[in-house]
Amino acid sequence: TIMLRGVARVSARGITGVRYNSSTAANPTYDVVIVGGGSAGISLLNNWMKHSTASVDQSGDKFSFAIVEPSSKHYYQPLWTLVGGGVVSNAADSEGDTKDLIPKRAKWFQDKVVAIDPNKNEVNLEKGEKIGYKALVVAAGLQxxxxxxxxxxxxxxxxxxxxxxxxxxxxxxxxxxxxxxxxxxxxxxxxxxxxxxxxxxxxxxxxxxxxxxxxxxxxxxxxxxxxxxxxxxxxxxxxxxxxxxxxxxxxxxxxxxxxxxxxxxxxxxxxxxxxxxxxxxxxxxxxxxxxxxxxxxxMGPPDFLKETGLVDASGFVSVKKETLQHTEFPNVFSFGDCSNVPTSKTASAVAGQLGVVRYRAGKYLGSQESATPKTADFANFVEGDGPVYDGYSSCPLPVGQSKGIIAEFNFD
Ligand SMILES: Cc1cc2nc3c(=O)[nH]c(=O)nc-3n(C[C@H](O)[C@H](O)[C@H](O)COP(=O)(O)OP(=O)(O)OC[C@H]3O[C@@H](n4cnc5c(N)ncnc54)[C@H](O)[C@@H]3O)c2cc1C
Incomplete structure (x- = not known):
């Protein structure tokens, strides 16, 4: 459910006689806020919420979700290689409408995140809105x-x-x-x-x-x-x-x-x-x-992350590479191209990471899934702890005459 933090604050202020201040009132707060609706953000949202009409999450919960993504279009970037190589004739095949990819129960803010305050659990949007979160997933890609x-x-x-x-x-x-x-x-x-x-x-x-x-x-x-x-x-x-x-x-x-x-x-x-x-x-x-x-x-990490206090010296979001949980703020997670996980920045790495993020962020929120984990659903599950990411990434290389090399690797 969506909690309107500001509403409670306004009534409390009313009681103590503090004047209502519209600029701080009624910031919506969600259980999960995802920054970025690219491969990582959209797949996490759909993986977690199961499918667009389900009323219960994959984790057995009914968390409230919001995603911030400025673009009305979503792109499957790996296809651009095949477009450029003349294998796929139309670049438009890599493009879809963002609105069609966001489950109905999630709230889409079509806006840019300009700042994040992890001490206040707050995300600031370009158009001036502020949204609160219990758990934050930063998935803003590479610039x-x-x-x-x-x-x-x-x-x-x-x-x-x-x-x-x-x-x-x-x-x-x-x-x-x-x-x-x-x-x-x-x-x-x-x-x-x-x-x-x-x-x-x-x-x-x-x-x-x-x-x-x-x-x-x-x-x-x-x-x-x-x-x-x-x-x-x-x-x-x-x-x-x-x-x-x-x-x-x-x-x-x-x-x-x-x-x-x-x-x-x-x-x-x-x-x-x-x-x-x-x-x-x-x-x-x-x-x-x-x-x-x-x-x-x-290419480099997105500029807006610089001042958030979430990044390391290289500008990427600082997370523990196995759990994808932030090194300082336990309710912040990051995966995909904008995290500092030492693996190749690919959509296949995203696929290897998203179950870990769902479980770990869910665990932070007290999810059903973390209470009774189905360990077989995860590639690497540490008993008594949870799933861990092993660095999996892969790179399919078309090497000519309909031949290819699938280069697969992990942290080791
Ligand atoms: C030419 C090319 C070929 C590729 N080939 C392959 C391949 O063969 N195999 C493979 O696995 N991977 C491949 N990739 C890589 C793959 O596309 C990326 O690794 C993947 O898209 C990463 O997902 P992401 O969500 O982290 O970033 P993205 O998919 O880039 O999404 C980031 C999203 O964040 C949003 N965003 C940015 N700033 C903000 C902000 N301030 N506020 C809110 N939202 C914001 C963006 O609008 C974007 O939608 C290829 C990429 C390219 C360009």
């Missing part, structure tokens, strides 16, 4: 910062430039066009510094493009210019991908961080990363001419 690479936004906006990126609904269709229009020459695919959602995606599009060009009997020079030092963090998959690149004749330039795109001149500037290319090359840049450029932008 994609196209503008941190000079010239990139303009190049992406220019329909005639062969510069594209799958990292946005707006631009992924342009990737397919640019792949199709390419007639040969030098094709560059980039990988940035810092956190990346689905770290395999910058190379998946390269293999799909390679396949498309091969079918047209093109044999371009393909370069993977990466700010980091290897193709994949897990050695087993790194070895397989290095071999694959050798077979396809793909050149890997590590320690090359894209810093500028000059669309008119078809030039890209890379800052060399001394830790990878050698200290003697500190401050050096390399400029290349391109005929095709797939750019992966810089």
């Amino acid at each position: 994609v910062n196209f503008d941190k690479i000079k010239g990139l936004p303009e190049a992406l906006e220019d329909p005639n430039s062969p510069v594209c990126s799958n990292y946005s609904y707006k631009y992924c269709q342009k990737t397919a066009t640019a792949v199709q229009n390419f007639t040969g020459g030098d094709a560059y695919f980039t990988f940035p510094t810092g956190p990346v959602k689905c770290a395999g995606a910058p190379q998946k599009i390269m293999y799909l493009a390679h396949d498309a060009w091969k079918k047209k009997n093109l044999s371009p020079n393909i370069y993977f210019n990466s700010a980091i030092g290897k193709m994949f963090a897990v050695d087993k998959y790194r070895e397989a991908l290095d071999k694959l690149c050798d077979e396809k004749g793909i050149v890997r330039n590590f320690g090359h961080n894209l810093v500028e795109v000059k669309a008119d001149e078809k030039k890209a500037v890379f800052q060399l990363v001394p830790d990878i290319v050698g200290k003697d090359r500190e401050g050096e840049t390399v400029t290349v001419d391109f005929d095709f450029l797939h750019a992966t932008p810089l």
Whole structure:
């Protein structure tokens, strides 16, 4: 049930003769408030509430839920790789209406969270509303910062430039066009510094493009210019991908961080990363001419989290990696791309985490489920404690000719 905290406060103030103050009155309070209705927020809400018309939660309770999500559209981002690669023809297939994905019993605030006060259990929205929570789940994703690479936004906006990126609904269709229009020459695919959602995606599009060009009997020079030092963090998959690149004749330039795109001149500037290319090359840049450029932008934690007191030094929400519970505030949880859990930022990690969040946040609220847990429902259940997340994440890599590698891994 929705408790109107402010109502009680107003009547108490009436008794003591304190003047009614409309700005502090009637903040609605929910058992669970979810910040962000992306893959993590929407799947948690639906997983927990069972289905849109059920009157009892999956946990056997009847908690009140609110979700804050500004966008009227919900996106299934993994599809953007296939749109850019020409496998799925229409980007609109990745888009749905947010309203259709929110169970009827939940309250949707179509607004942005601008501040969180974990000491007051309060979330502030851009339009001025404040909402209270008993348990908070922060699932605000990664912020994609196209503008941190000079010239990139303009190049992406220019329909005639062969510069594209799958990292946005707006631009992924342009990737397919640019792949199709390419007639040969030098094709560059980039990988940035810092956190990346689905770290395999910058190379998946390269293999799909390679396949498309091969079918047209093109044999371009393909370069993977990466700010980091290897193709994949897990050695087993790194070895397989290095071999694959050798077979396809793909050149890997590590320690090359894209810093500028000059669309008119078809030039890209890379800052060399001394830790990878050698200290003697500190401050050096390399400029290349391109005929095709797939750019992966810089990404980072959402700006609004900075002042909340919930984040670590890297800006991500600080949680215990096994329970996804905040390191300081026991009624705050976070999962998906915006938490500091040391695993790859993917929707498959979200799938591995959401049962843990439901159970752990439910346990905080005294859920039925935590009283009589069905241990078999969880991948890893510690008797007498609850489910734990093992770091599961996976990355499906289409490697050409209808073949793929599913790279699965966990914390170890
Ligand atoms: C090109 C591409 C390919 C990918 N491929 C794969 C793949 O093959 N496999 C895989 O598992 N994963 C893949 N991913 C990653 C996957 O999409 C993400 O890991 C997943 O969406 C993370 O879910 P999330 O809810 O944490 O973040 P998101 O889904 O990004 O959702 C975050 C939500 O928070 C909202 N939000 C932001 N700020 C605020 C605010 N201030 N107030 C309220 N709400 C806010 C946003 O509007 C958004 O709806 C891919 C991603 C991309 C871009």
